[in-house]
Amino acid sequence: MQPKHIAELILKGFKRHFALFEDSTAAASRYFNQADWPGFLQLSSERISFYDQRVNETLQQLKQQLPDPGGSAGFWQDVKQQYSDFLQMHPQAELAETFYNSLFCRLFERKYFHNQNIFVQTTLNRQQLPAPVASVYDSYFPIQNSLKQTLRQIIADFRFGPDFIDLERDIRYLVRSFLDQSSHGKYPLHLIRFDILKSAFYRNKAAYIIGRVVTPEGQQPFVIPVLHQQACSTAPSEGLYLDTLITEPEQLSVVFGFSRAYFMVQSPVPSALIQFLRELMPHKTLAELYASIGLHKQAKTEFYRELLQHLTRSSDHFVAAPGIRGLVMMVFTLPSFPYVFKVIRDEFPESKPISRATVKARYLQVKKHDRVGRMADTMEYSDVALPIDRFAPELLEELKQSIGGSLRIEDELVVIKHLYIERRMIPLNLYLEQVGSDEKARIMKDYGQALKDIIAANIFPGDMLLKNFGVTRHKRVIFYDYDEVQYLLDVNFRALPKAKSIDDALYSDVSVAPGDVFPEQISTYVTAQPELRDLLLKSHPELMDPAYWQQMQQRIRAGQFDDVFPYPDGMRFSARFHEKSA
Ligand SMILES: Nc1ncnc2c1ncn2[C@@H]1O[C@H](COP(=O)(O)OP(=O)(O)OP(=O)(O)O)[C@@H](O)[C@H]1O
Known part of the structure; x- marks a missing residue:
């Protein structure tokens, strides 16, 4: 086998991987349109294993074709050279490099992992061959029509399946929000342009329209979450609605945070999409941005390069x-x-x-x-x-x-x-030692909310001690110790047996099975400090109630998924404009 054939075989493996990745990403819009949330979660979880499956498949093929992969000295350097030639005008060149690295690293020992054999550093000259950015977004010019008509057109171009409940109302909210919250809103129409990424970003129960507004002042995010309303007793109409408008880069950073599921988004030229996102969120690294759209292996490559570079500096x-x-x-x-x-x-x-x-x-x-x-x-x-x-x-x-x-x-x-x-992050136990009483109360409330959010997603953290949670730059509480996690449905939440008398209490023989948890004791699992326990129970008393945990289990069994908004409730149009939009 010639180096060229090996390079072709690896590239073919990558091509198959990316095609399947894109197919599953394309399916996300169907699940969204049908409001099939369990299906969506399943898809999003399965996609994470695609990469390793394709690398293994390609590895098997390679071993069949090349029983002695070691070959002669220089053989793999020729393969690498040929492969990088193929990537000169490849739309996913950086991902293909990573695929090559994964394959090589599974074949050989660590001592061979250097630039002559793999792409420790990329061979792509991102400056010389700029990514074809124009292919990933559409531009809209309000001077050609009105601002309202431009926004209508942006939404219409996504061709979401279900109808909107009241799109005209939502467009009014959008215009008002833009004029109120964005300094770019003060410019006359002929100085405003919107660039909107062609594919919506799907995650959980939302589709995000992601773009930017451009004026002589520069650019700013222009991001619109689109949600479903399903009919129920308090909301008789069913359909889509626009939930808010996000224009602050810091706010967008939270939407793209490292503690959320990966977005499902069509990205035929990922580097161009990432470049666009990076301009909107300059503080995020390439690794963080690649991870946010589910290209987590690319994120690993970028992260490792960032680490090596950081070590030299x-x-x-x-x-x-x-x-x-x-x-x-x-x-x-x-x-x-x-x-x-x-x-x-x-x-x-x-x-x-x-x-x-x-x-x-x-x-x-x-x-x-x-x-x-x-x-x-x-x-x-x-x-x-x-x-x-x-x-x-x-x-x-x-x-x-x-x-x-x-x-x-x-x-x-x-x-x-x-x-x-x-x-x-700052471990929560350390953070609490550093802050005053108001912040203590706020952060313990957020800790309780973190527990509730995790529970609602069918995860029981197991070990709920404060040291297993951290506080982010945005002052949010995040869980990071997973060695005791279980699915919430696998836990048996029980009430403590009531003692009729002191004797009863002393001699009762409560049998406790391995999956049993007694929520009435929850605060003792969290901290030994009475002050912190009181703060938690003051804001979330239901966490002590076994019925609450059992009810959460029933909701999950019934396929009910709570909305998790990556922005404050107060930002939602329904809260801002005092009309009921959701
Ligand atoms: N992401 C993080 N940011 C900051 N500190 C962290 C982070 N992850 C872990 N730590 C620190 O390391 C400690 C141990 O981490 P972790 O809780 O993951 O380990 P563990 O062995 O699973 O703990 P446990 O004994 O509770 O099972 C934490 O208590 C915290 O002080």
Whole structure:
């Protein structure tokens, strides 16, 4: 087999992967139109495994064609050269490079993972061959018609299946919001342009129209969530409605946050779509943006490049992550870089009767699940090499003790066999020590809301201690410790047996099965501090009530999915304009 044929075979594997990825993404609009939420969640979860399935398939084909993949010296360098030639004018070139890397890394040992063989650094010259950005969006010019007519046209061009309940009302709200909240709204029509991405972004029960408004002042996001109203006793009409208008980049960042499920969006030229998004949210990294649209393997590639680059520009040391040490995970961080590195410990104490495989399965379960803005995404890496001189000596010693089985030292490198990388947050227990009483009350309320959001998505966090939650830059509470998660439906929520007398209480023999949970004791699972317990129970008393948890289970069994809005309720048109729009 010639290098050219191998390069073709790999590219064919990638082509099949991307075609299937795009097919499933295209199906998202059908599920949205039919309001088939269980179907949508299933699709979105399945899509996450597509990549590994295609890499494995291609690997099998390759092994059949090339029984001795090692070949002669230089063989794989020729394959790589040929492959990069094919990518010169390829619309998904960066993804195809990553696919090549995945394949190569499954065939060979880590010592061969360098630029001569794989794309540690991209060979694409993004400056020389700019992505064909114009292909991903349409431009609209209000000077040609009115502002209202332009907005009508933007919505009409998406050809959503179901009718709108009252599109004229929603367009009025849109115009008013634009004029009120955007400084770009003050410009005369002939100085305004809207650029709108061609495909809607689907996630959970919403479709997002994503674009920007351009005026002499620059550009600003112009994003409209479209929702379904299903008929019920309080809302007799059924159909679509526009829920709000988002124009603030910070607000859009929250919509694209790392604790939410991946968007389903058609992106024939991902680099162009990402470039567009990056201009709207300059603080987000390429890795974060690729992950947000479900290209999580590309996110891993970009992240690794960002890490390597960061290491060359900084000089601080990896240290243990601040906070209480985990019993299952050893967690460390680089203070100048906003991520944590989590490695499964060699041994767990008796209080954690789980296996390494269970821990991995639970982390994967969360990755594939709807994370509802409350569970951090993780990137899983194998054989990560980090420079030994960047480790604080105390940390290195602790790592040797706690994760020695996953760690080896090769020359000047610490190589970690398996690790998770996650955004760094301030552990909630530490955060609470630093803030005043008003913020304490607010954050404990948000913690309770985080529990409710997670529960509504059919996840029982298991370990609800404050140290297992973090506070983001946007001051939101997010869960990050998944080794005890279960589906909510697998838990048996029980009321504590009532003691008739003191004797009864002392001698009663309450039998507790492994899946039993007693919500009346919930605050004791959270914290030992009475002040914090009181704050939680004041804002969320129902968390103590077994009937509440059972009711949540019934809702899930009945296929009812709550809306999770990635923006404050007060921003919704229904709240702002005092008319009922939802
Ligand atoms: N994303 C993060 N940002 C900041 N700190 C983190 C993050 N993830 C973990 N930590 C820190 O590391 C500690 C241990 O992490 P984690 O809770 O995931 O480990 P664990 O072994 O599963 O814990 P447990 O003993 O509760 O099971 C946390 O208490 C926190 O201090």
